[in-house]
Amino acid sequence: MALDTQPPLNSLGFAKPPAETRVVVAMSGGVDSSVVAAHLAEQGYDVVGVTLQLYDHGAALAKKGACCAGIDIHDARRVAEERGFPHYVLDYENIFKDAVIDEFADSYLAGATPVPCIRCNERVKFKDLLATARDLDADCMATGHYIQRKMGPNGPELHCAEDANRDQSYFLFSTTPEQLAFLRFPLGHLPSKNATRDMAAQYGLAVADKPDSQDICFVPNGDYASVIEKLRPGAGQPGEIVDVNGTVLGTHRGVLHYTIGQRRGLGIGGLADPLYVVKLDVDKAQVVVGPKEMLATRTIPVREINWLGDAPLTSRAEWHVSVKVRSTRPPREAILRPISETEATVELLSPEEGVSPGQACVFYETEGTRIFGGGWIWKGA
Template sequence: MPDSITLSPAAAAGLFDLPRPAGECRIVVAMSGGVDSSVVAALAARSGAEVIGVTLQLYDYGAASGRKGACCAGDDIRDARAVADRLGIAHYVHDHESAFREEVVEAFADAYLAGQTPVPCIRCNMGPKFTDLFAMARELEADCLATGHYVRRVMGAAGPELHRALDPARDQSYFLFATTEEQLAYLRFPLGGMPKSEVRRLAEEAGLRNAAKPDSQDICFVPDGDYAKIVRKLRPEGAREGAIVHAATGEELGKHRGIIHYTVGQRRGLDIGGQPEPLYVVGIDAERGEVRVGPRAMLAVTAARLVETNRIGPLPDAPLAAKVRSLARPVPVVLDGPLGEGRTTLIRFAQPELGVAPGQAAVLYAGERVVGGGWIADTEREIP
């Protein structure tokens, strides 16, 4: 029950930045069945607002993977429903499996088939999770849509800004760079200022059945980490054998077992022994069906061209940094061109950056603030 949370109703309401007294507000909470979104629902209920939980059934791979549940599927949906019952709030499940398959899963397979390294969690946020949930929350006349993401929404001079979570180990801002300003005005992220330990403590206080539930570590539709198996099933042509070619000399060094098994920066699994130095995947030519390899120095990238860019708020005068992978550290960059409204731009790295791959996202930061970002279409190498 929400009354079991020691946080006061006023303090809980403050986490949602409500436009009116909480008792006059309605909050829609995106509930995946995990502990984070469940605690958001408990905090919303504690605030005194009317709360509606919504779960999107996105993908159910249980029979195929042998593992129960997934983000927004199987046991997780049952957990979300049980939490809603415990809190005494309404809960709705909407079937969005078809949209998720088309916009996320098949796009994931197509990206690998094109020799790219996709980030499906961002595509999911851009599509089913935000677009569809926004429409539902608006239809329900909610004052805001709250999620369990570890990011912060901070009011700035020009309006709400997206900032990194206070706990850097939990920060999920990389996955939300495509959030629009209109969406950010409506979204709430009450966990962005908390460590995970505090979230679990609140879950225990509220008596939630998933208080000790492990965090999801995998892409939800690739529970065993074998993404190639998913791609092979959807795009079997991606498993076609081809040549492994030295990017500098053009020499054929061996055969690969399908381009879907390789990503830029990879070293293991090449099976091309007897070389004078370690070789890495430095590029994939999907049209030729070639995996191109070279020494580590050939992974050094000086610039990246971004497409489908998004900008959140005004561009600052402060220096910019970019993350090109979710776990990478931000590195200094210079923006060379427009940002936002889907336009194409170029970022130049202050120092050569290793392992930048087409298909990844490059997310731009000004200190703690997320400025925006885009998808890496191609790169410029220090060594041609």
């Protein structure tokens, strides 16, 4: 009597040949997603490329060379044509404005420091685009993000990229278990960005030497204030710069021009000690400044938590984790104390400077590469 045997899993984790496995690739037009699409097509997968048009290219909100701008749609289409798989452009302009741009503007006007790239992944790419991938009868959706999806004893887990310098876990903490089951990240195991460009050259892709996109895709040259003033005319209300005792030290052009921790460009020179922005009081239209030590924070309130641990968040009184409060900073050891399934208090074992409402607080294994999710910092400590 012959034993039942299961067919081997392909590289995307399915027990069937690549040719019978449909994968939608989210193509931004950059080198990363182009390599993913070309590589999967080379392996014989049924690849469908999809590029999102996220804003009106004639409106000049986006800067030249930005993600999802006109040239990027052209580059993505060219890769698809050269590698022989279908490519579609979806108009998500209204979705992107409602789900990402409007909140970005309103958060800044409320004195927060938002991270729209996270909201774009959460509300557009991994929600609406993922639903479109399912409508196209795809088995999974692949992206060019530098992060790893590994199978654990309880299902798929999210892990940091092999190359710490390229790791994008901070921007993907809100990926849900259901989304993670459908997503694939083929570049996460690569040792460096050079390896990606080498693959692009190997496949003969015209984007092999294309520069990486910088800053937020719809913010030209990092000038947040000008974009917000265009979206919300008259939002730049001038006001006073005051110290923590309320003493007026100068005037400003509008709270939206400042961020927590800022030192330069305050226009209050000549003081004995350097001062930093420690608070933005939107109601009073005041920028509050103080000494550097006032920026140090140990207790961080977090809400809208997306939890990726095996046990429920509230199954313990506290979790020992490492956290990132900004994408450019290394993780710091902390204690996570749940209040509910979506709200908690984070206590840093050593103070962190410049913690700002609107930023994400992402949870990591203290020793290891796994991401346990994260949440949003919602008020100053």
